[in-house]
Amino acid sequence: MRIGVFICHCGSNIGGTVDCAKVAETARAYPDVVYAVDLMYSCAEPGQAAIEAAIHEHKLDGVVVASCSPRMHEPTFRRTVERAGLNRYMFEMANIREHVSWIGKDKVANTNKAAELVEMAVAKLRNDKPLFSKSFDINKRVLIIGGGVAGIQAALDCADGGVPVVLVERQPTIGGKMAKLDKTFPTVDCSACILGPKMVDVAQHPNITLYAMSEVEDVSGYVGNFTVKIRKRATYVDWSLCTGCGACTEKCPSKKTPDAFNEFTGPTTAINIAFPQAIPKKAVINPEYCRQMTKGKCGVCAKVCPTGAIKYDMQDEVVTEEVGCIVAATGYDLMDWTIYEQYGGGKYPDVITSLQYERLLSASGPTEGHIKRPSDGKEPQSVVFIQCVGSRDKSIGRPYCSGFCCMYTAKQAVLTKDHIPTSQSYVFYMDIRAPSKLYDEFTRRAIEEYGTEYIRGRVSKIYPDGNGQYIVKGVDTLLGQPVEIRADLVVLAVGIEASKGSPQLAEKLRISYDSYGFFMESHPKLKPVETNTAGVFLAGVCQGTKDIPSSVSQGSAAAAKVLALFARDKLENDPQIAQVDNKRCVACGKCIRCCPFGAITEVEFRGEKKAQVIETVCQGCGVCTSTCPQGAIQLSHATDNQILAEVNALCQC
Ligand code: FAD
Ligand code: SF4
Ligand code: SF4
16 A cells, blocks of 8 residues: 655644654554655645645555644535545545544654554554445425424525425424514614515415424434424314314403413414414314313314314324424423522512513513503503523523523613603613624613613612512622612523424434524534534524524525525435444344434345345444444444554553
8 A cells, every 4th residue: 555644734833843854754653554744735726736646646545633622624625636536545644633632742652652653644544445425316396394484584594595494393382482573773773574475475485394383203214315203283163174263262251361472462263263373274272261262162263264264173193294404493481480599589569570671662462562560450650671691690590691681682682761751661681792784873772862771780679669569689890880780671681592392492403502402503613504414404593593684694604505505406324334244143132222313224135034225314423333342333433453452552652
């Protein structure tokens, strides 16, 4: 074999603490190495050209590059060797940046360790074999999970690009949190007016199939060919017949049903349409409050429905959809703020959440856009806003910033003054974070034009004063003195968390999530909408906090990834997958049970049962290879022999 070794300086990233020329010189003595050199930037064009030229000039049949993490640049170098005529798997990378130069300052020790890593890579390369991908067809349909603004944008962009979309939303209507907002910062335009047309487009688009009141139950398959089981929850109304006329909601006698869309700021009826602009605009019965379903007495809605749509015996239904890729856009929920006993823990009716306040401000809300105190329906004059309730609070395990609360608090203070010109708003804040376009200017308007009083400090306690008001006690940390404000209404900017069930969904999708349940992107800067599972993309707050403009941008970015994937007619599998040695396999089935991707099946081979790897499904994770008691499964490109060669090389060093 004729191996070439290239040691990268990565500017001073590696060169600063590793003697790269010395590593190259040492490598020249390794078996089969016929050429070794150090390069300033091996991933840059001149570096790649040098590698290609060396392959031709020295008739290399294998290449080792010692540089950075393979995560970013392994595909780059594989393409480089391929351009020069080698099989892309006749290439190995040694990570002498993250594993050496960035973690140690001792140049001699670093140089020795770098040389050892290169020796291991050479040892592995000597056992490498060319591998070849297989191509397979793509099902050019996309599943989008979550119909908030991010999912809506992704769905419309994909559908406009000619791709059939299956949009799954667990609530009765799409729109997510944006549908609940009154106005949006920094332009203070009506949320329903800008979101409404997009929601209607979703309903009318010939390429979009919408499943509302539905959730993904199971996902199997792989990029290009996923099979998804979707549970359509029973609505007790046949939506193919329901025209959304509202006759049932008008007559329903069960009028004390909790109203989730209005954030429980007022009751609704047991049969209900979420809000006037709901998409789909269809009625849903809440079985816990329906008199017919709980007591067997009523049936009013069935009597008044002109289309006979009411079906009290409806059951959940599971449907199967085949798609080529998936976009997760499941957004966020507000955390349970009632753990804050000092703010009343949910006992005081006039201490409400920011999202409840949006519903009070909104014309489609329970007070038809008039700000009224939940306790007595009076207009509040003194409104106190408290930011960071459950954000940036290490004491409850939530050190992260919820991102948009500073801005929506300023917006809500502005809207309060617009609604009640005689009112006074106070904002308790830790810091004002207003970094985007026109955001700082907007916050200044809230202070300078609208007279909102901003107090830097934390609130230690809220309690009723006995005369219908609340005392908000805190400290002004700028003045260094305690403050006490008498409030008619207190609005808490409650911190966000990943939407309910996110970790479970992540496991179904086989994507990673962080310790707070937000889905992990493949690379925080360069692959913000990709995940580590091919064909699964992210959009919106499910990946981390984002305001509406950023959620929309990410929805479009995810759609661009889907369209790019579907621009190809065939996909190629990664040949670094498991392979069964039929002679050794005793069909014990352990590999079938342990494979997290369901990629192993049992087949008949010459009259005997054997395990068989489904090549397009295997992700090369290697779990089966370490589970098989017979050693009958090997992972191509990480065989036992290759790993042992690396270990032996290290032991000889
Ligand atoms: P979401 O709006 O949360 O939508 C996610 C959707 O996915 C929901 O419909 C949910 O039901 C659905 N879903 C969740 N899990 C599943 C599942 N497993 N299966 C199927 N469906 C699922 N931003 C601004 O830019 N301007 C503002 O003025 C503004 N005001 C705000 C005011 C308040 C009080 C709050 C709390 C936020 C405000 N925001 C504002 C932020 C804004 O709400 C978010 O940026 C935006 O909603 C993010 O959209 P999304 O689609 O990522 O998530
Ligand atoms: Fe739908 Fe019938 Fe109710 Fe009208 S009365 S909204 S058609 S269920
Ligand atoms: Fe309301 Fe149930 Fe009566 Fe229908 S049957 S009107 S949903 S209580």
